[in-house]
Amino acid sequence: MISFALDDDQQIIQQTVRKFAAEVLRPALRTWERERGVPAAARRSFHELGLGLIDVPEARGGAGMSALTSVVVHEELAFGDPAAAVALWAPHLAPAAIMELGDEAQGRRLLARFGERAEALGAVAYSESGNVPLAGFATVAEKVAGGFALRGKKAFVIHGGAADLTVVFAQVEPGRGWDGVGAFCVEGAVTQGARHDLLGLGAVHAAEIVLDGVVVPEENRLLGGADGFGPSLRRFFARAALTSAARQVGLARAAYEYALAYTQERHAFGKPVAHFQSIAFTLAEMHMDVEAARWMLWRAAASDGNLDLGLVAEAAVHANEAAWRVADNAVQLLGGAGYVQDYPVEKWLRDTKSLALCGPTSELQQLALASLELGHAVDGDGAGFPASAIQPIFT
Amino acid sequence: MVDFQLTKSQGQVKEFIHQFAESVVRPMSLQADREHHIPDDFLLRLAQMQLAFSGEVPVEVGGDGGGAGEAKDKRGKSQKNRFAMIGAEELSWGDASIILSLPGPGLGGPPVQFMGTPEQKERFFGVFKDRSQLHFGAYGLTEPGAGSDVSGISTSCRKEGREWILSGRKCFITNGGKADWVVIFATVDRAQGRAGHRAFVVEKGTPGFTVGKIEEKMGLRASETAELVLDEVRVPEDNLLGGEVHYLGKEGFMGAMKTFDSSRPMVGILAVGIARAAYEYARDFVRENYLLARAIPRYAQLATTLADMKRNIDAGRLMCWRAAWMADEGIGNAKEASMAKAYAARMAMKVCADAVQILGAHGLEQHQFVEKWYRDIKVYDIFEGTAQIQRIVIAKRILREPPTF
Numbered sequence: 150m151i152s153f154a155l156d157d158d159q160q161i162i163q164q165t166v167r168k169f170a171a172e173v174l175r176p177a178l179r180t181w182e183r184e185r186g187v188p189a190a191a192r193r194s195f196h197e198l199g200l201g202l203i204d205v206p207e208a209r210g211g212a213g214m215s216a217l218t219s220v221v222v223h224e225e226l227a228f229g230d231p232a233a234a235v236a237l238w239a240p241h242l243a244p245a246a247i248m249e250l251g252d253e254a255q256g257r258r259l260l261a262r263f264g265e266r267a268e269a270l271g272a273v274a275y276s277e278s279g280n281v282p283l284a285g286f287a288t289v290a291e292k293v294a295g296g297f298a299l300r301g302k303k304a305f306v307i308h309g310g311a312a313d314l315t316v317v318f319a320q321v322e323p324g325r326g327w328d329g330v331g332a333f334c335v336e337g338a339v340t341q342g343a344r345h346d347l348l349g350l351g352a353v354h355a356a357e358i359v360l361d362g363v364v365v366p367e368e369n370r371l372l373g374g375a376d377g378f379g380p381s382l383r384r385f386f387a388r389a390a391l392t393s394a395a396r397q398v399g400l401a402r403a404a405y406e407y408a409l410a411y412t413q414e415r416h417a418f419g420k421p422v423a424h425f426q427s428i429a430f431t432l433a434e435m436h437m438d439v440e441a442a443r444w445m446l447w448r449a450a451a452s453d454g455n456l457d458l459g460l461v462a463e464a465a466v467h468a469n470e471a472a473w474r475v476a477d478n479a480v481q482l483l484g485g486a487g488y489v490q491d492y493p494v495e496k497w498l499r500d501t502k503s504l505a506l507c508g509p510t511s512e513l514q515q516l517a518l519a520s521l522e523l524g525h526a527v528d529g530d531g532a533g534f535p536a537s538a539i540q541p542i543f544t
Numbered sequence: 545m546v547d548f549q550l551t552k553s554q555g556q557v558k559e560f561i562h563q564f565a566e567s568v569v570r571p572m573s574l575q576a577d578r579e580h581h582i583p584d585d586f587l588l589r590l591a592q593m594q595l596a597f598s599g600e601v602p603v604e605v606g607g608d609g610g611g612a613g614e615a616k617d618k619r620g621k622s623q624k625n626r627f628a629m630i631g632a633e634e635l636s637w638g639d640a641s642i643i644l645s646l647p648g649p650g651l652g653g654p655p656v657q658f659m660g661t662p663e664q665k666e667r668f669f670g671v672f673k674d675r676s677q678l679h680f681g682a683y684g685l686t687e688p689g690a691g692s693d694v695s696g697i698s699t700s701c702r703k704e705g706r707e708w709i710l711s712g713r714k715c716f717i718t719n720g721g722k723a724d725w726v727v728i729f730a731t732v733d734r735a736q737g738r739a740g741h742r743a744f745v746v747e748k749g750t751p752g753f754t755v756g757k758i759e760e761k762m763g764l765r766a767s768e769t770a771e772l773v774l775d776e777v778r779v780p781e782d783n784l785l786g787g788e789v790h791y792l793g794k795e796g797f798m799g800a801m802k803t804f805d806s807s808r809p810m811v812g813i814l815a816v817g818i819a820r821a822a823y824e825y826a827r828d829f830v831r832e833n834y835l836l837a838r839a840i841p842r843y844a845q846l847a848t849t850l851a852d853m854k855r856n857i858d859a860g861r862l863m864c865w866r867a868a869w870m871a872d873e874g875i876g877n878a879k880e881a882s883m884a885k886a887y888a889a890r891m892a893m894k895v896c897a898d899a900v901q902i903l904g905a906h907g908l909e910q911h912q913f914v915e916k917w918y919r920d921i922k923v924y925d926i927f928e929g930t931a932q933i934q935r936i937v938i939a940k941r942i943l944r945e946p947p948t949f
Contacts, residue, residue, distance in 0.1 A: 150554075150617055151626050152547045153869050159546075171949035217546055228948060406947050413943065429939035430932075436942050437863070445855075445863035448548045463855040512848075519847035522854055523831055527847040531804050 153444070159218050166222050169198060172231025174237075176231040178493055181352035185238045189268070195237040196267030200226075202260065205244050209256040210264040216388075216453035220395035220446055227399025231500040232352040234396050235507070237375075239263060241308055242389050242544060243334075246316040249385040250332050250371035250378070259334055259369075260307035262313055272312035276541035278304035278357050280344070283538045284326035288360060296367045297333060299360040302342060305543040307507070309356035310341020316371070317360065327379065327534060332371040335363060339468045349499030355543060382534060387461040387486025389508040389544070391450055394461075394468035396504050398443050401472040404479035404497045405435040411492075412482055422482075430471060431482060442471035459521045462514040469505045476501045507543045511537050548862075554623075554630050564593075565638025573639040576766035577916055583647050584678060587650070591647045591675055617872075625806060625868035629813045636817025640920045641766035643814065648672055650719050653741055654803030659785040668745055671724050682723035684714040684746075684772055692933045694729075695738045699774060701730035708744060708784060710777045713756070716927070720770030721755040724748050727785065728774065743785040752777040763919030768858045807928055808881035809867035813889035815912045815924040816861045819892035822899035822917045823853045829903055836885030846902055853895045860888035879941035887936035889924040895919045 155163065173191060181187050195201070202220040207209020214222075226234035235241075240263040247259050262269040274288075279302065280289045288301025299319055303309070315335045322329030342357030375379040409432055412423035422428050442464075449457065449464035476498040480487035487494045492516055505511065519527045526533075535542050550558060568590070576582045635643040647848050649656065649669065656668050671679050688694040699712025710730050720726060725747045731740040746753055756771030784790075827850050836844060867884040870877035899914045900907035907914050925931045 150547055150549070150551050151865050151869055153546060153866055154546065154873075156545055167948065175949075216866040301755040340833075352650035402948070411941060412949055423939075423943055426936075426939075429943070431881075432937045432942060433886075433935040436938065437883050440866070440883065441863055441887060444866060447546055447860050448858075448862060451546050451548055463858055466851075467855060467859055515851045516844065518851035518854065519844075522827055522848060522850055525828075527844055 151273045153447070155221065159221055162214075162371075163225055165198065166225040167228070168201070169194070169223050174226065174229030174233045174530075177233070177300065178496065179490065181233060181260055181494065182231070182235070183351075185351055186354060187352055188235060191233070191237060192239065193267045196239065201238065201240045201263050202244055205248065205256075208254075209248070209260050211244070211260070216357075216391060216450040216456070217447060220391055220398075220450045221544070223392050223395035224399040224402070227396035228403045229399075231396050231400045231403075231497065231504060232350040234399065235350055235402065235504075236352045236354070239267065239269060239308075240271040241312075241318050242273045242385075243312070244332075244334065245388040245392075246273050246385050247371065249381045250316075250373050251334075251463050252372070255334070255368070255371065256355075259314060259336075269314070270308040270317040272306050272308040272358075273308065274303035274306045274315055274317045275535070275537075275544040276303065276305045277537040278299060278302040279303040281537040282314055282326070282538060284514040285330050286318055286320045286537070288317065288319040288329055289323065290321045290365075292321075293364060296365050296372065297331075298364050299333060299335070301360050302357060303360070304342075304357045304537075305345065305355060305541055306358050307353060307355045307543055309354070309358045310339060310344075311354055311356075312339070313337070315358065316340050317365075319360075326499040330378070330379075332382075333365040334369040334371065335360075335365055336369065338535045339363065341366060345430055345443065347392075347503055349496065349501070349503035350495075351496075353503075359476045381435065383458060384456060386509050387456055387458050390461050390465040390514070391446070393504055393508040394442075394446050394449075394465045397468035397472035397501060398439065398446055400497050400504065401435075401439045401442060401468075404472075404476045404494055405432070405439050406433065408435065408479040408482045409495055411486070428482060431478050435478050438471040439477050461519060462509075462518050465508065466514050466518075468512045469501075472501045473498075473505065503543070506540075510540045510542060512540065514519050548865075550630065554627065557627060558630045558634060561634040562637070565634050568593075569635065569638030569911055572642065573913065574913070574916065575643060576639070578765075579908075580760070580765045582642060584765050587645060587647060587678055590878050591640075591678065601724055621777070621874070622872045625809070625867065625871040628806075628810060629861075629868045632810060633813050633817040633820070636814040636890060638817075638819045640814060640818050641764045641767075642915075644764065644767040645679055649681030650723075651683035651803075651807065652723070652725065654807060655683065655727045656681070656745065658802050659743060659790060661787055664745070664782075664785060668725060678722070680719045680723040682717050682720045682726040684717050684720065684726045684728045686714065686716050688713060688715050692930055695741075696734075697729055697731055697741070698734060699728065699730040701732055701742050701744070702782070706781050707778045708742075708781060710744065710746065710774045712774050714772040714774070715756075716759065717770050717772055719768050720772050721758055721768055721823075726772060728772075730796055739791075742791060744779050745783045745785060746774070747781055747783075750777050750779065757876045761798045762922060763916070764923055765919075804929065805877055805881045806868075806871050808885040808934075809864045809871070809877075811924060811928040812860065812864040812867070812884040815885075815892035815921065816857060816864060818917050818921050818924075819853075819857050819860065819895040820902075822896045822914055823850070823920075825856055825912075825914055825917075826850065826899040826902040829906070849898055849902060853898055856891045857895060860884075860891040863887045879938055882929070882934040882937040885924075885928060886938065889921075889931060892921050893925060910920060919923055 202211035203214045207213035277287045290297040309446050317333050321331040339361040345358040413421045415422050445464040445467045449460040479494040516527050518535050573803045701708050701710045725745050728744050733740045752775040754773045755771045759769040863886040867877050867880040896918045900918050
């Protein structure tokens with residue numbers, strides 16, 4: 150039955166997160182960007198809200214909420230500040246990787262830390278630093294006594310080097326491309342390389358990590374679900390894409406509402422500038438963009454249980470496009486004020502581009518969609534995984 | 545609970561109407577377009593198949609309500625608008641002109657429904673119970689000098705005894721030439737603006753009420769678009785919709801506007817149906833013709849264009865569903881109805897243009913359908929409120945909305 154009605158408990162969570170976004174995130178937006186990080190106190194507040202493991206089942210120490218509730222929460226956080234939404238989410242994508250690629254026991258054992266400690270950060274190291282093969286990874290996992298030794302240099306890792314648990318993707322069988330890859334959970338510190346200076350999401354710590362033979366025990370290797378490693382990896386990226394899309398929707402709504410308020414306060418030629426049709430029509434476009442992107446997101450999230458990767462890909466591309474267009478329009482409507490740092494909109498125009506590179510790119514998603522529609526692979530290597538050699542992504 | 549799955553009965557309605565659209569409507573599509581006419585016996589056959597009347601299509605678009613759409617959902621809310629979305633998309637997928645030509649009250653339905661007295665509803669809807677012949681209703685608001693600015697209509701009405709006398713011209717009236725009756729909007733005094741508006745049901749054959757030019761159009765050629773001339777037409781006072789009491793407040797004009805809350809999402813979903821037809825045609829064309837060429841880079845470009853088309857159609861459909869869901873829930877949806885129409889129409893324009901492009905020169909051939917859809921779709925950006933009017937409605941409403949914080 151077609152319905153757009155959030156349940157009562159979803160509305161309560163939405164209101165709670167909205168309050169947190171209004172009181173904690175939005176006021177600190179510039180400070181945290183300048184400081185290139187979030188303070189420990191904010192981490193604790195976030196932890197107390199219990200949002201870190203929101204969609205992890207209760208049996209594995211999570212809040213057990215649906216994917217839909219999760220995207221509602223991520224939208225509200227990003228409405229406060231997209232950078233804080235990423236930086237404060239301590240476990241980051243590590244639980245999603247472990248849930249999709251690992252088994253029950255690994256989930257219970259490896260995820261517990263995120264429920265227990267606000268400071269426990271998670272990371273996923275996927276993209277390679279430097280020259281890499283078209284398929285698979287340059288970082289290698291070599292079988293040694295007691296597990297696997299990881300060697301290589303990863304880049305674009307959110308929480309990279311600061312994390313308590315890092316899921317590292319590596320080549321187990323060289324020469325076998327995507328068929329020879331594996332994922333390994335490195336517990337404890339890993340060596341950090343250079344920290345990335347980013348276009349947007351300045352409060353987010355993203356860095357290279359160096360793997361110089363660190364040995365991971367056999368039980369920390371994630372083997373993929375019952376249907377194999379490849380399909381599990383696709384589902385992991387679908388979850389990353391859903392989260393990213395939710396943030397794009399939140400960012401877009403923030404930019405739209407800011408422009409809506411600003412253009413009503415500012416007067417020119419004797420009336421609010423919002424009353425000029427060229428401005429009013431742009432606001433209408435922005436509103437439509439936000440709404441359409443949100444319904445696409447909800448439709449994809451509502452398919453959870455048997456997550457529809459096509460719907461997720463559509464939602465992700467739609468959110469990326471909408472958010473960029475809305476943020477750009479917001480800067481435009483504010484004119485010079487949109488370009489200076491006294492107002493938040495220039496930040497959001499930078500942030501949206503960064504968010505679009507967290508998770509599979511729109512280009513990859515479009516090829517995946519086209520493959521689904523045409524019934525055969527359209528992309529070159531046919532794997533449908535993000536490749537470091539083409540448009541490396543943040544994870 | 546947020547949900548986008550169709551119920552079992554919605555799924556069945558969709559399946560049934562799709563079969564019908566594919567096996568009956570689509571095969572007639574090109575001929576009707578070429579001849580600017582749908583054969584009467586074809587329409588009569590449709591009528592007698594009772595598809596349009598059995599409730600899958602609500603009164604607003606030509607059915608008479610009842611049937612599956614009247615079933616309440618688990619929370620006791622109507623599903624009428626959501627059912628209408630599902631059925632109309634499929635029919636429009638079959639052919640856009642034919643759905644507009646289905647016998648029934650057409651766009652004249654909503655004003656009679658919203659403004660009419662019980663006796664008037666009985667009288668004017670009663671005519672459609674006769675299924676041995678074709679019967680139509682129509683909606684006459686637009687004039688040569690008043691389109692988007694509805695308050696500027698100049699067709700006059702004045703009361704004499706127990707009759708009203710109407711004079712003026714109406715244009716771009718769908719099914720206007722063949723309608724049994726037309727809802728005509730007129731003004732007692734132009735200086736009063738909207739407060740001076742009155743809505744009448746003017747019946748075919750009333751002396752002085754004649755059909756002017758039948759338009760030749762870019763698209764929707766099989767759908768009749770007529771000019772209507774009113775020359776001192778005497779209309780009984782019983783044909784004033786809602787009776788005089790209805791016009792004491794602001795309701796008169798609002799009655800005309802209220803009908804848009806369900807008709808705009810409907811127009812939006814019709815555009816979605818055409819866009820989906822064009823998309824599927826282009827996708828199948830690529831699949832069947834270009835497979836051997838997949839190694840060339842251009843193929844990936846075509847493929848991603850297809851992916852974009854599909855995605856944007858899905859977004860347009862959700863915007864329409866959202867407005868329809870609000871209508872079923874009894875939530876005011878004037879803004880969402882306008883957004884659905886504005887968003888879906890523009891999306892569909894782009895999709896149809898892309899479909900022609902993907903077929904290359906084949907796209908211009910008249911037997912390939914897409915050139916027809918490319919012509920048909922343009923009017924969705926114009927009728928039932930132009931793209932610009934929708935944006936005015938949306939902007940007015942969002943300027944009054946409170947911020948999140």
